[in-house]
Amino acid sequence: MREGTYKKIMVATDGSELCKKAVEAGVEISRLSGAKLYAVYVIVPTTHSARDFGWEKAAMEHFRNEGEKATGFVEDAAKAAGVEVESVLIEGQPAEKIVEFAEQNDIEMIVMGSLGKTGLDRFLLGSVAENVVRHAKTPVLVVRG
DSSP, X not given: OOTTSOSEEEEEOOSOGGGHHHHHHHHHHHHHXXXXXXXXXXXXXXXXXXXXXXXXXXXXXXXXXXXXXXXXXXXXXHXXXXXXXXXXXXXXXXXXXXXXXXXXXXXXXXXXXXXXXXHHHHHHHOOHHHHHHHHOSSOEEEEEO
16 A cells, blocks of 8 residues: 555444454554544433433443543554544444544545344344445445454
């Protein structure tokens, strides 16, 4: 890969062990092409209830902390490889927000992990990676866990 191939690459992370391979791939592609790497974590909002007794606020704080850990992992890997990196936390539905961020920030490649589910499991769980692949206007590299 020649330098300058990509200028902006996004790694969409959920902080799971399975995402580590995607992080490695995103960092390496960024390093080889000289691209800036964006570490993106999407916080899924909790439902609002008049009787939530404060658990909603605590849950959102927990998810924000998880997001900071997940993007921090990407930052550490990128910095160790000499790659410029920026972390971003977004609230919303993951596939929608990943595609939206990519479009709004001129991302040239999205890198993300996948569980590799098929059949009924994929139908029941839905697949963030599949939805991103279907709707993104930019290339998507899906790394199986």
